[in-house]
Amino acid sequence: MSVVYINSAACISIQDTLNENFFQNLQPVHSPQVLKAIEPNYKEFIPPAASRRMSKTVKMSSVASKYALQEAGIENPDAIIVGTGMGCSQDSEKFLKNVIDNNEEFLTPTYFIQSTHNTVAGQIALGLQCHAYNFTYVNTSSSLEFSFLDAKLQINDGEADNILVGSTDEQTDRTMELYKLNKTIKKEENLPVDYLNSTTNGVIWGEGASFFVLGKDKTENSYAQLKDIQISSRLNLEETHQFVEDFLAKNNLKNDEIDAVILGYSGDAKSDVYYTNAMGLFQNSALLYYKHLSGEFNTASGFSTFLACHILKNQKIPEVMMINDLKKEEIKYTLLYNHLGGNDHSLVLLERA
Known part of the structure; x- marks a missing residue:
């Protein structure tokens, strides 16, 4: 491809x-x-x-x-x-x-x-x-x-x-x-x-x-490479790890190679457990969230993709997005995980251009 x-x-x-x-x-x-x-x-x-x-x-x-x-x-x-x-x-x-x-x-x-x-x-x-x-x-x-x-x-x-x-x-x-x-x-x-x-x-x-x-061509303005996308309309909580790990394996990546993970925490206690579950896979990644900056809506992932593009281009993570204190010297791979109310789960993998 x-x-x-x-x-x-x-x-x-x-x-x-x-x-x-x-x-x-x-x-x-x-x-x-x-x-x-x-x-x-x-x-x-x-x-x-x-x-x-x-x-x-x-x-x-x-x-x-x-x-x-x-x-x-x-x-x-x-x-x-x-x-x-x-x-x-x-x-x-x-x-x-x-x-x-x-x-x-x-x-x-x-x-x-x-x-x-x-x-x-x-x-x-x-x-x-x-x-x-x-x-x-x-x-x-x-x-x-x-x-x-x-x-x-x-x-x-x-x-x-x-x-x-x-x-x-x-x-x-x-x-x-x-x-x-x-x-x-x-x-x-x-x-x-x-x-x-x-x-x-x-x-x-x-x-x-x-x-x-x-x-198809890289330009002076290029933000990122769109590596891969995975979508699942329904997912049981215990299937979250497998959903993420299969996606990374498909792209020949290990968990530790993901520099930043952007999670769609929305403040909904019932459905945010998916993000907390997935977060356990990334002990050596910068963990970020964004819906406190955008609110929740059907296409809020557009806002996270926009932020991810700027993070990869600027090689800098805004403090207001950080969940943990881990900072990488270089941000090469960024993984975006989003769903709405526990349905329609998506993973988007971006690589620095």
């Missing part, structure tokens, strides 16, 4: 990740039930008339994708692949509200057309006038990983040289109300949350968009 490089990385999140100095200014958040992304001034990127018709996730993705393409020096990618868990849920809610308010009569189709999950990839393609392969993956917390897998296969098969891959999810008021009712989101009385030692269930919910350009 040929090498696949991550040649650019851009992210909009609850941190100021569009700022060049974001790496030194990461701020953990432990208290609000719901975290809002820091949005750019969209007028600088999108005509106001078009912006008014776009949902938040489309706008975030449009800007993040522009940053990613610009950094990679690519005007038109050979494919656009987007992963999302909830899609354009704002427009979905607006459409359903119209259905109820109008007794299912005299409905305008606009909100319905814009509510489909593939709207994001479609709008990016329209903006670029890109007629290439355009695909959207909707696989809850492994949506980005499936997108990466698709892009990696296409590059390896010689079907594409440069592919724009992204992940995006937005919040909506009604969905957040439902998440509070079904206890997906932590109760007020259980806040602030200690992400690593939580004794209560539920999470703090976030949002964001992360975009990357994957290419």
Whole structure:
């Protein structure tokens, strides 16, 4: 298999990740039930008339994708692949509200057309006038990983040289109300949350968009090599070690060769046990976590991939991410482990470019 490089990385999140100095200014958040992304001034990127018709996730993705393409020096990618868990849920809610308010009569189709999950990839393609392969993956917390897998296969098969891959999810008021009712989101009385030692269930919910350009050639801007991806929709707790060890063995690596492990601790006591279990395999690795910086959401792994890219490129780990005190002189291999509520487990292996 040929090498696949991550040649650019851009992210909009609850941190100021569009700022060049974001790496030194990461701020953990432990208290609000719901975290809002820091949005750019969209007028600088999108005509106001078009912006008014776009949902938040489309706008975030449009800007993040522009940053990613610009950094990679690519005007038109050979494919656009987007992963999302909830899609354009704002427009979905607006459409359903119209259905109820109008007794299912005299409905305008606009909100319905814009509510489909593939709207994001479609709008990016329209903006670029890109007629290439355009695909959207909707696989809850492994949506980005499936997108990466698709892009990696296409590059390896010689079907594409440069592919724009992204992940995006937005919040909506009604969905957040439902998440509070079904206890997906932590109760007020259980806040602030200690992400690593939580004794209560539920999470703090976030949002964001992360975009990357994957290419077959290494460039001056290359962050990392995308070595391999493993996905499992269901996993028993006692199978965690085998899941990780089989993945490393497949890539001819030993546990000690992994320099940094980024775990998706979310503060949900019920499902975080998977990370604690996996952590025992890496006695000689820097152990990191990140959802205290992003919140939990379907494609939060996009934020961790973005951070991992910068860690590999800068050869520096932000103190705010560290679980243990172990620091490696060189960071060559980084392993990302993520799931959502104990389902859809994914492993992503990155190597320094």
